[in-house]
Amino acid sequence: MKDHDEIQGKGVYAPEVLEFVRSANNYCSWLEEASEMKPTDFISASLRLLSGVYQSAVAVERTEPMLETGNERFVTEQDWSGIYQAVLQLLGRHNAYLRIADGEEYDRSDLVSHNISEDLADIYQDLKDFTLQYRQGIEEIMNDAVFEVMDNFDNFWSEKLLHALQALNKLFISRTDPLEEMENPVDPAEDEDVPKYDNSFFTRLQDQNEEDI
Numbered sequence: 001m002k003d004h005d006e007i008q009g010k011g012v013y014a015p016e017v018l019e020f021v022r023s024a025n026n027y028c029s030w031l032e033e034a035s036e037m038k039p040t041d042f043i044s045a046s047l048r049l050l051s052g053v054y055q056s057a058v059a060v061e062r063t064e065p066m067l068e069t070g071n072e073r074f075v076t077e078q079d080w081s082g083i084y085q086a087v088l089q090l091l092g093r094h095n096a097y098l099r100i101a102d103g104e105e106y107d108r109s110d111l112v113s114h115n116i117s118e119d120l121a122d123i124y125q126d127l128k129d130f131t132l133q134y135r136q137g138i139e140e141i142m143n144d145a146v147f148e149v150m151d152n153f154d155n156f157w158s159e160k161l162l163h164a165l166q167a168l169n170k171l172f173i174s175r176t177d178p179l180e181e182m183e184n185p186v187d188p189a190e191d192e193d194v195p196k197y198d199n200s201f202f203t204r205l206q207d208q209n210e211e212d213i
Contacts, residue, residue, distance in 0.1 A: 011063075012134075012142040020056040021134055024127040024149075027053050031124050034086040039178040042090050043171050046120075050165045053127070057153050065147045066140045074132045075125045083124050087117035092178045097167035119164035123157050 009015055027049045034042060088095050095117050101110040126149055133145035171178075 012139055012146060014061065016056070016059040016061065017146060020053075020060050021131065023049075023052045023056040024131050028124055028128045028131060031083050031086070031120060034083070034090060037090065039090045042087075043168055043176075046168050047165065047172060050123075050161055050168070053123070054158070054161055054165075057150070057158070060146065060150055062150055062154075063143055063147050065144045067144050071129075071133045071141055071144050071148060073129055075128050079128070080121050080125050084117045084121040087120050088115070090178065091116060091171075092181060094171055094176060094178050097163070097170075099163050114163065116164050116167050119157075119160040122160055123164075126152050126157060 011017075030045060030049055037045070095115050096113055097116065098111045099114050101112045130145050130149040133148075134142050136142070170176075
């Protein structure tokens with residue numbers, strides 16, 4: 001027999017939550033296959049999928065945690081790095097973009113160089129953990145998975161998503177094909193000009209989880 005909330009389409013089974021789960025799953029599955037894509041296909045697909053994640057996230061009703069400790073994390077630093085490197089290989093020098101500095105970083109008038117690959121990997125980490133937590137089917141864990149991913153969306157990666165979306169949109173509108181500009185595959189280990197990834201978000205989430213426990 002189905003749970004009462006599931007029958008009524010409420011709580012963790014609300015249509016808005018289920019739509020967000022679908023969007024998160026689609027995004028993660030797509031990034032896991034990124035290395036097999038053409039750069040131009042990757043750029044156009046990224047606009048659809050990132051927009052879908054954002055649209056579904058803003059529709060989810062915010063909730064409160066039910067458990068005293070945070071949920072288990074599944075994404076490893078190696079997983080994060082794999083996504084980062086796959087996107088970097090696809091975009092090459094177009095991976096970097098400029099954005100206005102946040103108040104906590106530098107003077108607000110400064111421009112900061114950032115990476116699409118870092119943004120997408122950070123979002124992947126949060127959404128992959130969420131989907132693996134949610135599919136466990138235990139309502140308390142599912143509820144807290146929704147709470148945690150929405151809290152991170154509101155306070156952290158929604159802006160990353162919009163920055164990446166804007167940068168990718170510029171590549172799409174200009175019909176940029178990174179593959180045409182790559183005579184050889186990018187090797188981050190040998191090219192000092194290629195931006196190296198910053199795993200600060202991964203570390204911060206791990207530390208935060210340990211503090212909760």
